[in-house]
Amino acid sequence: MSGPTLLPGATGLNGDGQQTTLGVLGGGQLGRMFVHAAQSMGYFTVVLDPDVISPAGLVSHYHIKTDYLDQQGLAQLIQRCAAVTTEFENVPAGALVTLGGARPTAPSADAVAIAQDRIKEKAHLARSGVPVAPYAVIEAAADLAAVPDALLPGILKTARLGYDGKGQVRVNSRAELAAAWDGLKSVPCVLEHMLPLAAECSVIVARGSDGTCVHFHPQLNLHRSGILAVTQAYEENMPLALADQAVTATKAIANELNYVGVLCVEFFVLKEGSPERAVLGALVVNEMAPRPHNSGHYTLDACDQSQFDLQVRTLAGLPLTQPRQHSAAVMLNLLGDLWVNGATPAWDQVLALPGTHLHLYGKLKANKGRKMGHLTVTAADAAQANAVALQAAKLLGMAAF
């Protein structure tokens, strides 16, 4: 269901006579930053998340604390809000279908269903005419036997519910492949050929229901142990022709889906001179996220509109204008590992550096690998942003990049 323009501060748009309220499924950090953006424009917000101390629930006007498929919880959400979005792709499809029948939802249940299943996602990417890593679908033992030798070494990925490198196993031989599939409980998977990566990047676009599509310049991303560690965002982070190609591919993917909302597409840049690059070209699509993305958090501080502002606009049917980046930026992800023996990192020392913007998500437990927050360094140019970010990383005990 797509709907009318939902102006902030209007009354009577949602069922309860309150001022316009926007809803979000999921109460993590992405939901929290959506809530902040919506509230700063004057919207009321409602979060649905079973966790009673979720990062978004803590800052929202309303927090419905039920399971995503709880009919009462969904009914309350429909009653409270004028439109609803999601902050994670693993939201049960049934929840979005129910909501979509009653309220405008962006992205649509169909788009989320594709993004949450690597098998459907690969098929969609192929339809969009963008290169993907050579792959095979593994759903039965017979599929293992049919895997061509050329796919090894490879990465076996569960079709559903993987994130931050979870649900993935690297395999070098057929024996390892069989053992890995067994280890993943023989759920549907894709086996991807292991590509020689020179770099990884991502593109974030926002597309409205009228087809208007705006974008941010591609981000250069460094992952450690399957988790995003550092994002470098400035014009010189990659050759311009490659950046254009990535943006064009992302828009093609969004158009093919008739997508409404914020979409992030992750890419691999292949090593120059590699046989894979000779066949596939320099740029290969990895995966997409039907929501704002960790690699776009710098837009909060370095752009005149953030990815979350654009999420609000697409949801409310407001106009989209091309965002402008006004500062070079480097973002460091702050994982729970930094809280050594529970001690609070020396934020005062970090914040003494110029152009530092600290964002903590209000999570109480600093577990290893858990995303607790991020630090964005903005500067007049890339060299300065990198230099300060390296100093911050050193102060925090993070590896240099």
Ligand code: ADP
């Ligand atoms: P997740 O959903 O966990 O983000 P990804 O599919 O993006 O899963 O994989 C996580 C990381 O693993 C990627 O960012 C990349 O560094 C590496 N990776 C994934 N697939 C491949 C591949 N086919 N070839 C080389 N590296 C890969």
Ligand code: MG
């Ligand atoms: Mg990824």
